[in-house]
Amino acid sequence: MNRGGVQARPDDVAERPLTIGQRIDKSYGELSPQEQRAADFILDHLTDLAIYSGTELAHRSGVSKATVSRLFRRLGFENAQEVREHARSLRSSGVPVGGATPGASADLSAHLVREVENLRRCLDALGPERLEQAISLLVHSRSVVVVGMRNSFAPALHLREQLAQARTGVLLAPQPGQTIAEEFADRDARDVAVVFGFRRRPAGFARLVQGIAARGVPVLLIGDASARRYAEFAQLWLECPIDSVTPLDSYASAMSLVNVLASGALAARPRDARTRIASINTLYDAFGELE
Structure with a gap:
């Protein structure tokens, strides 16, 4: 585990390119009526953009293929293939591209x-050994500082x-x-x-x-696969897939x-945990905080 000096990583400071939606919003007023028609269709179907060819986009939006090609060039893309690759990269980075068609029901089976x-x-990936290591860190440390920003806060x-x-001390x-x-x-x-x-972390996460x-503080790092690059600075790395069939990540x-870790901490010191829970419940009653 490398705990040397703090160095900024390129991904923390690099300026991210505009998404196709942002590019359309920025130049919408300069587009021709036909280009706007195609742009409107793209904005309404961002979820499906990764699978549409230029011909399909033209047909579905009711414009010519030449119009779609001109629109792509105006937005800074060479062709439909580059647009599809752009759409796939957005989704893989956690960008919520588009949503369900209005009135359509969600595919709950696929979601499940x-x-x-x-x-x-x-x-x-967790397994008994890694779970035991994680619980040991949570139980035997002087204090536990839990850090979470943006989507990681919940x-x-x-x-x-x-x-x-x-x-x-939590x-x-x-x-x-x-x-x-x-x-x-x-x-x-x-x-x-x-x-x-979890992905779409704030700038400076690597430095954090x-x-x-x-400082010598053991780090238990939890995130999706994109956070694996920071595992070298952690004493223990736990991965949680957040892939979803919807435009939004699932946590x-x-x-x-969280349930497994907290339950393990309770079980590791049952007598102390029971004493603490009893004290908390007494205060719930005294304060009248729960039904």
Whole structure:
């Protein structure tokens, strides 16, 4: 595990090219009426853009193939093949391209199959040994700082709330209006950082993970396959597939992993956990917080 000096990675600072939707929005007023017609169709069918040829786009939007070709060139693409590759790259990076056709029902069977497959892959990769390592980090550390930003915030918050049932010293970062640094000023090898890093991470994520590791704080990194590049800075890396048949990523596997980790922490110290849960329940009653 490399815990050397912090170096910025190119993906943190590189300017990302505009998506096809952004390019259309930027130049829409300069398009001809026929080009606008084709552009409207593209915006309404971004989910299917990766499979349409130029001829199919022309036919479905009711314009000539020459019009579609001119539109692609105006948007900075050489041809329909480049547009299809662009659409595939957007989806693989987590961009929610398009949505279901208005009035169409979701394919729940396909959704279920993909969700089950994500869960299977996640838990197969976890395995008993890695699960034991993760629980040991969560249970035996002085404190646990759970980090989650953007799409990673929800599973991070859920893990914090569930771990707080089992032990003290579980923190969530960043706090509202704060940055990450405040939470790690006093952290060292006696603590652990659980960092969620699902795709479409904020700029500077690489610097963050490296910075935490450089302080000697063990890092438990959880994310989709795109976060594997940061695994070298983590003591333990856990992968959660988030692929979906819909335009939006699914975090079912991440939430399931949170359940497994928190339940394992409860089971690791049953007497302490029961005492803490009893104390919390007493306060629930005293404060009248639950039905």
